[in-house]
Amino acid sequence: MALLSFLLRRLGLSIFVFIGVLILTFIVSRVIPSNPAALYAGARPRPEQVAEIEKKLGLDKPLSEQFRVYVDDLLNGDLGESYHSRRSINTDLSIFLPATLELVIAAVLIALVFGIPIGVLAGAYPRSVFDYATRFVAIAGVSVPSFWLALIAQSIFFSQLGWLPLGSRISRDATLFYPIAAQTGFYLIDAAISGNWKAWLDAARHLILPALVLSAYPLGITIRMTQASMLEVLAEPYVAAARAAGLPRRVILFKLALKNAVMPALTVVGLSFAYSITGAFLVETIFSWPGVGKYVTEAVLNVDFPVIIAVSLVVTLFYILVNLLVDVVQALLDPRVRLV
Amino acid sequence: MRLEVGSSLWFLLRDRAATISMAFLILVALSAVFAPLLTPYASQGMGEPNLTAKFQPPGIEHPFGADGLGRDQAARLMFGARRSLSMGLLVVLIAIAIGTPLGMSAGYLGGWVDEAIMRVTDVFLAFPPLLLAIAIAAALGASYVNAVMAIAVTWWPWYARLARAQTRSVRERAYIEAARSIGVRHRVIIRRHILPNIMTPIIVQGTLDVGTAILVAAGLSFIGLGTQAPYADWGVMISDGRLFFLSGRWWMSTFPGLAIFLTAMAFNFLGDGVRMAADPRLRRTL
Numbered sequence: 001m002a003l004l005s006f007l008l009r010r011l012g013l014s015i016f017v018f019i020g021v022l023i024l025t026f027i028v029s030r031v032i033p034s035n036p037a038a039l040y041a042g043a044r045p046r047p048e049q050v051a052e053i054e055k056k057l058g059l060d061k062p063l064s065e066q067f068r069v070y071v072d073d074l075l076n077g078d079l080g081e082s083y084h085s086r087r088s089i090n091t092d093l094s095i096f097l098p099a100t101l102e103l104v105i106a107a108v109l110i111a112l113v114f115g116i117p118i119g120v121l122a123g124a125y126p127r128s129v130f131d132y133a134t135r136f137v138a139i140a141g142v143s144v145p146s147f148w149l150a151l152i153a154q155s156i157f158f159s160q161l162g163w164l165p166l167g168s169r170i171s172r173d174a175t176l177f178y179p180i181a182a183q184t185g186f187y188l189i190d191a192a193i194s195g196n197w198k199a200w201l202d203a204a205r206h207l208i209l210p211a212l213v214l215s216a217y218p219l220g221i222t223i224r225m226t227q228a229s230m231l232e233v234l235a236e237p238y239v240a241a242a243r244a245a246g247l248p249r250r251v252i253l254f255k256l257a258l259k260n261a262v263m264p265a266l267t268v269v270g271l272s273f274a275y276s277i278t279g280a281f282l283v284e285t286i287f288s289w290p291g292v293g294k295y296v297t298e299a300v301l302n303v304d305f306p307v308i309i310a311v312s313l314v315v316t317l318f319y320i321l322v323n324l325l326v327d328v329v330q331a332l333l334d335p336r337v338r339l340v
Numbered sequence: 341m342r343l344e345v346g347s348s349l350w351f352l353l354r355d356r357a358a359t360i361s362m363a364f365l366i367l368v369a370l371s372a373v374f375a376p377l378l379t380p381y382a383s384q385g386m387g388e389p390n391l392t393a394k395f396q397p398p399g400i401e402h403p404f405g406a407d408g409l410g411r412d413q414a415a416r417l418m419f420g421a422r423r424s425l426s427m428g429l430l431v432v433l434i435a436i437a438i439g440t441p442l443g444m445s446a447g448y449l450g451g452w453v454d455e456a457i458m459r460v461t462d463v464f465l466a467f468p469p470l471l472l473a474i475a476i477a478a479a480l481g482a483s484y485v486n487a488v489m490a491i492a493v494t495w496w497p498w499y500a501r502l503a504r505a506q507t508r509s510v511r512e513r514a515y516i517e518a519a520r521s522i523g524v525r526h527r528v529i530i531r532r533h534i535l536p537n538i539m540t541p542i543i544v545q546g547t548l549d550v551g552t553a554i555l556v557a558a559g560l561s562f563i564g565l566g567t568q569a570p571y572a573d574w575g576v577m578i579s580d581g582r583l584f585f586l587s588g589r590w591w592m593s594t595f596p597g598l599a600i601f602l603t604a605m606a607f608n609f610l611g612d613g614v615r616m617a618a619d620p621r622l623r624r625t626l
Contacts (some may be wrong), residue, residue, distance in 0.1 A: 014463070020463030025475070032479040139612075143604035145555055147562055148578050148597030152586050159586050166586075274468040281470060281557050286582070297563045300478050312475050316467050 006331050014324050026070055029309045030063065053272040078308040084302040089310045091293060097314065099169060100280050106207055107214035107276040112269065114215075120261060122223065123230025124253045134223060141220025150213045150286040155263025157209055164209050167288035174202040188314025190207050211285040214279045218272035223337030225268050230261040233271050270323045277315055350517035358613025364369040368603055372421035385415030387570025390622065396585045397585075405591035407580060413591065417599055423573035424600065427488055427566070428554035428607075430544050434492035439499025439541060442532050447507030457528035458504070469494065471555055477565040484573075487566040491556055497548070502545055506538035507571055544615045548583050551607030558600050 047051075048266070054060045058069055079089040122134035157164040165171065169187060180190045180200045188207070191200035201302065233239065234257055242252050283292035292311050299307035352358055363479025364626040376382040384390050393410035396402050404413035446457040464472070478492035510516065511534070519529050526592040561575030572580070 016459065017462050019464045020459070024463055024472075026474050028472075029478050032476070135612075139608045140601075141599055142557070143608055145549055145558055145562075145575075145578070145597055145600045145604075147582075148593065148600065149560065151578075151582060151593055151597070155586055155590065261507050277468045278470040278559075281474070282562060285563075296474065300474060300563055300565060303413055303478065305478070308475050308478050312467065312471050315471060319468050320466055 008326050013140045025309050029305050047215050074128045080306040084304040095293045102186045104276040110215035111218035111222050111272045115129045115219045119223040119226025123227040136237045138220040138223040147264035147282040150283045153209050153213050165206050170203050174199050214276050215226050222268045232258045233261045254299045266330050273322045301307050352613050355613040357609040361609040363580035364606045373420035379392050380416040381412035381415040384411040385419035406597045407592050420573045422565050427557035428550045430488045431491045431553040432549050435495035436499050439501045443500035443503025444507045447504035461500050464497040482565045484567045487560045508533050510537045542619050547614050548611030551604035555604050
């Protein structure tokens with residue numbers, strides 16, 4: 001019962017938050033800019049052009065009416081049209097979103113697979129050389145500008161060593177000679193489904209560098225949070241009791257503490273996702289990765305509002321869902337969470 | 341958790357990483373403040389081209405090289421520090437100034453005020469960081485001031501939450517009840533009894549956040565939403581040099597990137613140190 005009411009409450013909160021997100025993005029796109037119609041019209045429009053566009057976009061109507069139309073369109077799944085290219089944003093996003101998600105998921109996986117064990121060990125052996133080295137790595141990870149790290153990585157692994165490609169999702173040879181049959185838009189999945197291993201390898205080689213660069217920040221966060229939660233657990237009375245009872249250190253660390261320490265570290269999944277997305281906005285441009293980050297930075301240069309807002313909405317929706325999922329998994333695993 | 345200045349400062353100075361970081365940050369701040377006195381190329385630092393030195397690699401004349409307009413990169417770095425550092429500091433100060441009073445009100449008053457303020461923070465925190473800042477900065481128009489405002493507007497909810505949590509634990513203390521019972525007004529209680537008692541964790545968080553704020557500001561500048569030409573901050577400098585990076589002119593992006601990296605690291609180490617110094621429980625060995 002407690003579980004069900006927790007889930008309902010959590011779901012309700014997510015819906016509420018999304019409504020808030022709709023209102024906030026509406027304010028940012030329609031209320032703050034001095035004249036959206038002038039932006040749409042392009043450079044030096046005549047006043048009557050602006051008036052005409054205002055009518056076309058419904059900007060002459062009262063804000064409450066505009067908001068109704070805005071929400072209506074979104075609920076119908078219509079994200080609008082780019083001011084710049086006049087293309088449908090839905091079509092654009094269906095191509096760019098999977099590219100970004102593939103990159104972000106790879107980065108999150110790297111961060112978790114390396115970050116959690118490192119954090120646990122650093123927490124288990126405080127004040128050791130390993131602890132200090134880890135602290136340094138974790139802080140470096142959250143301090144390095146991702147777009148700069150991307151340049152350095154390209155120069156080392158492409159220019160100097162020649163091990164990995166410079167950028168983009170796949171090589172031209174692969175698209176010409178063994179193209180991937182698009183299904184999910186995730187190249188690694190699509191190539192694997194169709195057994196196209198040559199293309200899979202090619203896509204994987206293109207993914208490595210941007211994913212590693214993106215994982216720097218979430219890796220730092222994961223290490224720090226896992227370590228902190230490990231330290232906290234080790235200070236609990238039951239650990240002291242186990243120690244007093246003479247249980248070997250190995251058992252205390254890996255049987256008692258680890259299980260309880262990894263639980264809070266789950267929240268790290270949501271955070272990692274958020275920071276990888278953030279990094280992707282800056283890093284995709286450098287790796288010519290055809291994702292939403294590159295899409296949105298180009299939209300920024302063209303002052304292409306509908307694109308910026310649509311991307312904000314869709315990515316935020318994903319983020320809300322990831323956090324919801326994390327909370328649900330946590331509630332399923334840990335009864336204490338449900339009571340909060 | 342109130343800062344006992346004497347013993348905490350002593351503890352902080354014993355933390356070698358924090359001490360080195362502090363020294364480094366003071367150095368960077370001084371070079372930003374006194375930039376016009378420290379470089380013979382002050383006008384280039386503010387954007388004036390000097391085409392005779394175009395793309396000059398690092399050497400005696402220009403220790404960090406010169407960019408595509410021949411501007412001395414050392415001077416650009418020092419003048420860029422003015423903007424990058426001030427962006428980071430301003431973002432955090434504005435976020436604290438908005439978030440702390442709201443968080444204190446929510447935590448002290450409770451009820452529907454609490455509910456309303458916290459639900460608003462939920463909405464702001466639902467956006468991945470940077471994304472909302474990009475949207476707001478684009479809506480306001482690309483400039484240094486607007487970038488600072490945009491980031492601060494997305495950052496205050498963290499401080500509101502922190503201030504609220506701290507306030508709720510302080511609110512139950514006996515001296516607050518005593519103050520209430522002799523008829524001290526809420527406003528005075530919040531300002532005189534609660535605020536001083538919740539400032540330490542906020543200062544700790546603020547120190548840690550300046551580094552991240554510098555990173556985010558550099559990101560906005562990198563995509564063209566921050567500092568505008570002819571001025572530069574470190575993010576703009578990386579962006580300016582990026583197209584030449586792989587063709588051998590590595591110095592234009594390398595040095596500003598290092599500047600951001602080291603400065604952000606220094607703020608993180610310093611923040612860690614301040615946190616441990618302020619909280620005696622973290623000092624003990626496990």
